[in-house]
Amino acid sequence: MHIAVVGLSHKTAPVEVREKLSIPEPQTEGAIAHLLSYPSIEEVTVLSTCNRLEIYIVTEESEQGIREVTQFLSEHSKLPVMSLRPHLFMLLHQDAVMHLMRVSAGLDSLVLGEGQILAQVKTTHKVGQQYKGIKTVLNKLFKQTITAGKRVRSETSIGTGAVSISSAAVELAQMKVQNLAATRIAIVGAGKMSRLLVQHLISKGAQKICILNRSLGRAQELAKQFNSCSIHTQPLTEMMSVITESDLVFTSTSATKPILDRSKLELVLEPSRHLMLFDISVPRNVDSDVNALDNVQAFNVDDLKAVVAQNQESRRKMALEAEGILEQEVEAFHVWWRSLETVSTISSLRNKIETIREQELEKALSRLGSEFGEKHQEVIEALTRGIVNKILHDPMVQLRAQQDVEARRDCMQTLQKLFNLDAEEQYS
Numbered sequence: 001m002h003i004a005v006v007g008l009s010h011k012t013a014p015v016e017v018r019e020k021l022s023i024p025e026p027q028t029e030g031a032i033a034h035l036l037s038y039p040s041i042e043e044v045t046v047l048s049t050c051n052r053l054e055i056y057i058v059t060e061e062s063e064q065g066i067r068e069v070t071q072f073l074s075e076h077s078k079l080p081v082m083s084l085r086p087h088l089f090m091l092l093h094q095d096a097v098m099h100l101m102r103v104s105a106g107l108d109s110l111v112l113g114e115g116q117i118l119a120q121v122k123t124t125h126k127v128g129q130q131y132k133g134i135k136t137v138l139n140k141l142f143k144q145t146i147t148a149g150k151r152v153r154s155e156t157s158i159g160t161g162a163v164s165i166s167s168a169a170v171e172l173a174q175m176k177v178q179n180l181a182a183t184r185i186a187i188v189g190a191g192k193m194s195r196l197l198v199q200h201l202i203s204k205g206a207q208k209i210c211i212l213n214r215s216l217g218r219a220q221e222l223a224k225q226f227n228s229c230s231i232h233t234q235p236l237t238e239m240m241s242v243i244t245e246s247d248l249v250f251t252s253t254s255a256t257k258p259i260l261d262r263s264k265l266e267l268v269l270e271p272s273r274h275l276m277l278f279d280i281s282v283p284r285n286v287d288s289d290v291n292a293l294d295n296v297q298a299f300n301v302d303d304l305k306a307v308v309a310q311n312q313e314s315r316r317k318m319a320l321e322a323e324g325i326l327e328q329e330v331e332a333f334h335v336w337w338r339s340l341e342t343v344s345t346i347s348s349l350r351n352k353i354e355t356i357r358e359q360e361l362e363k364a365l366s367r368l369g370s371e372f373g374e375k376h377q378e379v380i381e382a383l384t385r386g387i388v389n390k391i392l393h394d395p396m397v398q399l400r401a402q403q404d405v406e407a408r409r410d411c412m413q414t415l416q417k418l419f420n421l422d423a424e425e426q427y428s
Contacts, residue, residue, distance in 0.1 A: 001042065001137065004060040005096040006069040006088060010110050013087035015302050019283035020077040024254060025127070027305040031076070032133040038068035043138045045128030046425060047103070049120050050165060050193075050282040050301055051110050056100065058137045066090050097141060097333055101326040104149035106158065110304065111168055112315045113158035116196075118149040140336055148329035158318040166196035166252075168304040169278045170204055173248055175307070176276060176297075180206040186246040187211045188239060189253035190218045193280055196352070197250050198222065204230050205421075212236050214253075243275070244268045250278045251285035261287035268409060271295055280304075331421030338408065339400040345412040346396050348421040357384050 008021060023031050023046055034046040035055065043058035059065030059421040067108035069089065074081045091099050099108070104121045106113040119335060125142035134142065153159045177183050185206055187194050189212035201209060210232040213219035223231040234242055239259070243249055253259065260277065276409075277298040290298045361384050365377060395415070402408040415421065 001058055001060060003093050003096045003137065003141065004057055004062050004066055004069075005054050005056050005091050005163040006049075006066055006073070007052060008087045008089065009052035010106070010302070010305075012089055015282060015284060015300055016024045016288075017055060017084075017087050018051070018053065019081075020079060021053045021073060022282055023053060023076070025123075026254075028127050029131045031072075032131045032173075033400060035069065035072055036133060038065075039073070040064040042070055043135045044133045045124055045138055045142075046133075047121065049117065050280065051104075052108075054100075054103070056096070056138060056141075062092055072384070074274060090145075090425060091340070094330070094334070098326065098330050099142065100145050101329055102146045102323075105152040105322050105324075105326060106149075107152075107319055109323055110301070112319060114164050115153065115159055116164050116192075118146070118153070119249070121149065122146055129198055137337075141333060144329055144333045146334075148326055150327070151325050153321040156318045156321045156324055162197055165301060166193050166279050168307045169250060169299075170200040170281050172304060172307045173201075173250075173276070173278060174204050177248065180204050182208075183248055184208045184246045185210070186242050186249045188236070188249065188251045188259070188285065189213060189216070189281075190222045191252060191254070193252040194250075195222055195225065197252065197280075198226055198231070199344060202226060205338075210237050210242055212223065212242060240264060240268045246275070248276050248278065250280065252280050253285055254283055255281070256283050258287035259285050260290065262289040262292055263319045265293060265296060269293075269295060283351060284404075335401075338402075345415055345421065346399065349395075349415060349419055350392060352394065352419060352421060353388050357388050360384075371396075 010018070013021075025048075028048070031046055032044055035041055035046075035057070040059045041057050042060065045054070045056050046056040053073075055069050057065050058067060070081060070085070073079075073088070074084055077084065094151065100121075102108045104118055106115065106117055109117055122140070124144065125134065125139075128138065128142070142200045174180055180201065183206065185208060187197055187209065190211055194211065198209060198211070207229060209229065210346060211222055212234045213218040213222075214236045216233060216235045219233040219235075223233050243260075243265075251259075259261055265275070274295050275297070277286050277290065277296065279298065279300045282301060284300055286298050286300070290296050290299075312333065350398070361381065364380070365372065399408065399411055399415070402411055
């Protein structure tokens with residue numbers, strides 16, 4: 001078995017490509033089922049965020065498995081394989097394991113050390129289990145990965161002051177307008193990203209905020225979480241009228257097509273009215289054609305890279321500390337992975353010894369006769385089990401701990417030969 005990951009991220013693909021590959025959570029079940037239908041894929045789960053789409057698989061044939069995932073991505077995005085391939089990265093086994101660990105720790109994020117990704121990795125694990133994509137190997141990998149992400153955040157300072165995409169957007173907005181307290185701000189959407197937007201805006205002094213959402217109740221629930229600030233709410237149907245009275249607009253909805261474009265803005269904006277749009281959604285909520293308007297400035301997630309670059313240098317030392325922690329967690333996973341190869345030999349050996357124990361115990365008890373008390377039988381049963389466990393303990397520990405692949409296989413072959421273990425039973 002091999003572990004592989006096929007994906008793309010903000011490092012390999014622009015937002016217009018990433019949005020075509022995005023797999024919203026409601027589509028995850030179908031995506032996992034589709035991927036499991038391929039003959040080479042044994043386990044699979046999908047990590048889909050605004051900055052990355054990564055598909056992790058366990059496969060017997062890594063080349064074929066990667067080919068099947070690439071085919072799935074082509075069908076899903078409706079992009080030809082030849083157009084898609086330049087944007088994809090493909091990693092095998094140890095590289096795939098380390099990559100997931102780095103993702104979980106926030107070391108591969110647009111914003112170094114950002115905390116949201118760990119929660120997204122946890123969700124990927126949970127959803128993968130729920131839809132039967134994650135089994136033994138990916139379950140262990142994701143558990144180890146989540147442990148690694150938690151350790152990095154608790155044992156280093158990389159999370160201190162680390163910004164999410166939402167706060168990076170707010171930082172950029174503050175750079176553009178200077179005084180957020182006097183700025184009229186609209187937020188379209190009422191999900192997790194919008195909650196973070198509100199949180200960061202208030203921390204920067206914003207006071208005039210309006211939240212719009214398809215469900216007005218959800219917008220009101222979000223506003224109630226920030227009692228210290230008077231936040232207005234409106235249904236999404238009032239979006240254009242609210243925008244005409246706003247200086248900044250942040251969009252963060254799950255819409256799969258743009259909800260704002262040039263034609264809509266031209267209808268409501270006077271040529272003298274200046275507007276800044278910050279679109280942190282993937283797929284994008286704001287069509288790129290709005291940039292043709294002289295009085296409108298639009299920014300998407302890719303534009304946040306400049307903000308992020310200012311924070312990178314101060315976190316490099318902490319990132320190096322984090323890499324050391326990840327190396328430990330990768331090694332812990334590989335100790336477990338190597339032990340899998342020994343399972344069949346250990347199981348066969350234990351079964352054979354246990355069969356011998358039971359047969360010899362049965363002979364001994366039959367010779368002792370029926371008058372031999374039940375309590376005595378329990379003592380002898382415990383005695384023989386204890387002897388077997390003690391005899392098998394060291395060989396099993398040494399076999400599992402053997403790190404050299406060839407040496408480990410030599411040990412297994414020696415055990416198979418010495419104890420005449422049934423080869424067919426081991427590999428069935």
